[in-house]
Amino acid sequence: MLLAIDCGNTNTVFSIWDGTEFVATWRTSTEWQRTADQYYVWLSTLMTMRGIEAEIDEMIVSSTVPRVVFNLRVLGDRYFNCRPLVVGKPDCRLPVTPRVDAGTQVGPDRLVNTVGAWDRHGGDLVVVDFGTATTFDVVDTDGAYVGGVISPGVNLSLEALHQAAAALPHVDVSKPEKVIGTNTVACMQSGIFWGYVGLVRGICDRIRTERDRSMRIIGTGGLAPLFAQGDMLFDDIEEDLTMHGLTVIHRYNKETA
Ligand SMILES: Nc1ncnc2c1ncn2[C@@H]1O[C@H](COP(=O)(O)OP(=O)(O)O)[C@@H](O)[C@H]1O
Ligand SMILES: CC(C)(COP(=O)(O)O)[C@@H](O)C(=O)NCCC(=O)O
Numbered sequence: 001m002l003l004a005i006d007c008g009n010t011n012t013v014f015s016i017w018d019g020t021e022f023v024a025t026w027r028t029s030t031e032w033q034r035t036a037d038q039y040y041v042w043l044s045t046l047m048t049m050r051g052i053e054a055e056i057d058e059m060i061v062s063s064t065v066p067r068v069v070f071n072l073r074v075l076g077d078r079y080f081n082c083r084p085l086v087v088g089k090p091d092c093r094l095p096v097t098p099r100v101d102a103g104t105q106v107g108p109d110r111l112v113n114t115v116g117a118w119d120r121h122g123g124d125l126v127v128v129d130f131g132t133a134t135t136f137d138v139v140d141t142d143g144a145y146v147g148g149v150i151s152p153g154v155n156l157s158l159e160a161l162h163q164a165a166a167a168l169p170h171v172d173v174s175k176p177e178k179v180i181g182t183n184t185v186a187c188m189q190s191g192i193f194w195g196y197v198g199l200v201r202g203i204c205d206r207i208r209t210e211r212d213r214s215m216r217i218i219g220t221g222g223l224a225p226l227f228a229q230g231d232m233l234f235d236d237i238e239e240d241l242t243m244h245g246l247t248v249i250h251r252y253n254k255e256t257a
């Protein structure tokens with residue numbers, strides 16, 4: 001079975017794919033110091049607890065943090081007797097080459113989102129991913145990643161407010177009842193929530209105008225459902241989009257080997 005790993009700057013998601021469906025998905029914080037042995041103890045414990053007897057013999061990794069890849073390679077080599085495919089490395093082929101400025105290292109998560117969205121919806125798409133950063137990935141009619149937008153992430157923005165202003169507390173993101181806050185926390189939540197609703201809508205509208213066509217907007221990342229409550233921002237919300245993209249890239253590399 002396939003172990004698919006998506007490392008973001010904040011969290012790392014592990015999913016086991018049996019060729020038809022995801023058998024299990026687990027999340028841990030991203031720490032580049034974590035060793036292969038630590039990953040294995042964590043993963044095998046969770047598998048045992050869930051009674052999963054999957055024989056993992058293939059791995060694919062997408063990582064926005066280059067340093068974690070080394071220990072994930074060791075994990076494959078030592079425990080699963082396999083060499084992981086790593087998105088963005090020369091030996092991992094993509095169905096369509098990205099069209100960006102020469103020398104640009106597109107985030108692997110964005111390439112994977114592009115492939116996953118293309119597989120499900122065809123072209124002319126914008127993928128909005130609420131991760132550490134909020135990214136917009138533009139997918140052309142032929143499935144190519146053709147650029148996008150990188151904005152500060154929602155939690156990053158809240159944390160920056162708290163860090164920079166002595167009187168502003170740490171707050172969690174949520175949808176406020178009203179726009180006009182009558183206390184500090186409500187004011188901050190309104191600024192973040194309605195600010196991001198406006199940001200997402202504004203950027204998607206400008207992308208559509210710049211490309212002069214209507215494009216499907218796909219939301220992903222843990223916070224997408226929350227922001228969807230604010231406005232009609234997305235045509236679809238797909239929490240497993242990155243994982244789906246990883247399985248498509250894995251299959252493509254096997255078929256074209
Ligand atoms: N369902 C959720 N509800 C609230 N916060 C979430 C949820 N999912 C993710 N987050 C937060 O959003 C931020 C980005 O998370 P994540 O999508 O894991 O980022 P990355 O992929 O960059 O590691 C983190 O601060 C995380 O705690
Ligand atoms: C923009 C990102 C930081 C988003 O990472 P994430 O929020 O998933 O951790 C990542 O895709 C990245 O490092 N990109 C490299 C630059 C680029 O995509 O153009």
Ligand SMILES: [K+]
Pocket residue numbers: 008109129130131132221
């Ligand atoms: K992400």
